[in-house]
Structure formats: structure tokens, C-alpha cells
Amino acid sequence: MSDETLATYKSRFADIDAQLDATLGESDRMKVKGEIITLFRSVEQQVTDLSALKDDIKGLVDKFKAQQTAASPSLAPQFTGDRPVVHADHIGASTFMEKGWSRLSLGDYDGAEAALTKAIALSPGDPQSEALLGWAQMLNEKYDDAMMSFQKVLMREPQNALARINVGYICLKKGIFGESIEHLSKAIRLDNDKKATLYAHFYLGLVYLEREMYEDAETFFQKTLVLGPNLIEAYYELGRSYWFNEQTEDAKETWKRGFATNKFNPWGKRCAELLAVVEAGGQPPKN
Numbered sequence: 253m254s255d256e257t258l259a260t261y262k263s264r265f266a267d268i269d270a271q272l273d274a275t276l277g278e279s280d281r282m283k284v285k286g287e288i289i290t291l292f293r294s295v296e297q298q299v300t301d302l303s304a305l306k307d308d309i310k311g312l313v314d315k316f317k318a319q320q321t322a323a324s325p326s327l328a329p330q331f332t333g334d335r336p337v338v339h340a341d342h343i344g345a346s347t348f349m350e351k352g353w354s355r356l357s358l359g360d361y362d363g364a365e366a367a368l369t370k371a372i373a374l375s376p377g378d379p380q381s382e383a384l385l386g387w388a389q390m391l392n393e394k395y396d397d398a399m400m401s402f403q404k405v406l407m408r409e410p411q412n413a414l415a416r417i418n419v420g421y422i423c424l425k426k427g428i429f430g431e432s433i434e435h436l437s438k439a440i441r442l443d444n445d446k447k448a449t450l451y452a453h454f455y456l457g458l459v460y461l462e463r464e465m466y467e468d469a470e471t472f473f474q475k476t477l478v479l480g481p482n483l484i485e486a487y488y489e490l491g492r493s494y495w496f497n498e499q500t501e502d503a504k505e506t507w508k509r510g511f512a513t514n515k516f517n518p519w520g521k522r523c524a525e526l527l528a529v530v531e532a533g534g535q536p537p538k539n
Contacts, residue, residue, distance in 0.1 A: 253370035257298070264291050288343065327458070327485060328391060329418060329451050345375035352384050377406050383415055395422045399433065413439045413448035420455050429459050450480040457489060462539070467495035483518035484510050492536050 271284050310319035311506065352368035352398035355361075369383040372378060386401035399422050405415040416439045423432035432455070438447075439452040473490035476483060487510025492505035526536055 261291065261295060261346040273376075276531060287496075292444070309480065312316075327421075329414075329447075343380065344382050345371045346383070347371075348374065349378070349381045349384065352388070356384060356388050356391075361388045364532045365392065366389035377404075377408070383412070386415065386418060390418055390422060395425055398422055399471070411442060411444060413452075416442070417448045417451045417455065420452065424455055424459055424462070429463060432459050450476060450483065453479060454483060454486055454489075457493070461489060461493055461496075464496070467491050469493040470497065482514065484514050484517045484523070488519050488523050488526065491526065495530070495536050500530070503536075 262471050264287070268284060269279070276284065305463040314480040348367045348371035352364045352371060355364035355367055365385060365388040368381050368388060372382040372385065374380065374442045384402050386398045386405065389395075389398035389401060399419060402415045402419045403424070405412055406419070408413070416435045420435035420439065423429070423435065436452040436456045436459070439448050440456075442447055453472050453476040457469045457476060460469035460472065461467070470490060470493045472539045473486050473493060476486040477490070480486070487506055491510065494500070494506060506525060507523040509525040510522045511527070514520040515524075530536065
């Protein structure tokens with residue numbers, strides 16, 4: 253809705269409101285009633301049209317995310333969080349939390365961070381808002397801020413496996429391998445969230461790959477693919493582990509399987525690209 257359209261509706265509203273402040277005869281009351289109904293229906297149609305457009309825009313966001321992922325695939329956990337459970341409040345914190353969740357789902361990490369920061373200011377210590385804020389900061393690569401947010405969550409909810417694997421991922425990105433192993437191993441022991449358990453194995457594989465402990469990396473990537481055979485990046489990384497452990501045929505076969513599993517996935521395409529590189533005499537990237 254344009255500013256001009258909104259101003260027109262507000263003007264019509266003010267005009268009707270002013271008429272109702274006066275003493276009206278029967279015919280004038282019927283006229284005002286008709287104006288109210290017309291205004292309501294007009295605004296209702298605008299809301300319906302805007303809601304439909306909002307859904308269409310979400311489709312544009314999905315297309316943009318797909319192109320962005322194809323151009324630069326990320327190893328960060330995929331945000332697929334359910335809509336938060338909110339409770340009615342008198343200070344508006346839940347409104348900002350839902351807004352933050354919506355922005356986060358759309359990939360607007362700056363907008364999500366702003367809304368969730370407001371939610372926490374209105375309702376300090378809410379673990380849902382703090383966890384969502386951590387996601388926004390982590391996906392925006394603000395790793396120090398995200399670490400603080402997730403640590404606050406873990407202080408209140410030590411069994412929160414998703415928060416724990418996110419801390420493990422952040423530690424991996426910061427090169428704090430010992431602490432990363434500690435958090436990821438704890439998530440596996442908790443085993444109370446399938447997504448967290450899957451990513452904990454995957455990130456432990458990455459930790460050991462970074463440390464050039466290739467056999468340990470292979471073990472965790474293999475377990476990852478048992479738990480989540482559609483996590484195609486695990487084929488890519490398992491192949492690198494085999495290659496650097498001088499198991500070149502195993503590496504090639506793994507990249508072939510990764511591409512065959514999902515030819516349209518960005519990581520499936522990277523498997524095919526890397527296979528072509530090594531078959532032409534090249535080497536996989538070290539990181």
C-alpha cells in the first residue's frame with residue numbers, strides 16, 4: 253500500500269469519525285453506515301492483496317537464497333526453526349520475537365537481530381529470543397556476538413543440543429578446536445535432537461579434517477551420511493578426507509556418489525567439479 257493510498261484511507265476515516273461526533277438524523281446515519289462498510293471492504297481487499305504479494309515476495313527470497321547458495325555454498329547449520337511458541341504479554345516482547353523469527357526465515361539477519369534485540373530488552377532472559385538472536389548473529393558471521401547469545405541459552409538450558417552444536421560450529425570457525433570437540437561431543441551424548449546429532453557428527457568430521465586427523469574425520473563423515481544421507485556436503489568433505497589420506501579411489505567414488513545423490517544441489521555440483529579437477533591432475537582445496 254502506497255503512502256498516498258494510506259493517507260486517503262486515513263482521511264476518509266477521519267471524515268467519518270467527525271460525522272459520528274455530530275448529532276445525525278436517520279438518513280445521515282444510514283449514509284455514514286454505508287461509508288463505513290465501503291471503507292472497511294476497501295481496506296480489507298487491500299490487506300488481502302498485500303498478503304498475497306507478501307507470499308509472492310517470500311518466493312523471491314527462496315529463489316535468491318537458492319542462487320546465493322549455488323554461488324557460495326555454506327557449511328553453517330541450516331535455519332529451519334519452527335515458529336516460536338509465544339505467550340500474550342503486555343509489553344510487546346512476543347511481537348518482536350515473532351518479527352525476528354520471520355526476518356530470520358527470510359534471510360534478513362540484520363532485521364532479525366534488531367527485532368530480537370528489542371524483544372530481549374522488553375523481556376530479558378527469554379531463551380527463545382536469545383537462541384534466535386544467536387542464529388541471526390551466527391548466520392551474519394558475527395561469531396563473537398553469537399557465541400555470547402548461545403552461551404546465555406546454555407546457562408539456562410544445558411540440554412539444548414541445537415544451541416550446543418551452534419557453539420561447536422562457531423568454535424570451529426574461530427579455530428578453537430578443543431572447545432568445539434567438547435560441545436559437539438556433548439550434543440551427541442544428549443542425542444535429543446536429530447538435526448543437532450547429525451550436524452554434531454558433521455562438524456566433528458570438519459574439526460578432525462582441519463587437524464589433519466583424516467581417519468577420525470572419515471569416521472565422523474561416514475556416520476553423518478548414515479544419519480543424513482541427503483546432507484550432500486558430507487560426501488564432499490568425506491572425499492577430501494579420503495584424498496588427503498591417500499585413498500584417492502575412495503575419494504573419487506565418494507564424489508561420484510555425492511553428485512549422483514543430488515545433481516542439482518550446490519554441494520552435489522561441487523562434488524562433480526572436484527572430481528573433474530582431480531581427474532585432470534589437480535588437487536582438492538585444503539580448506
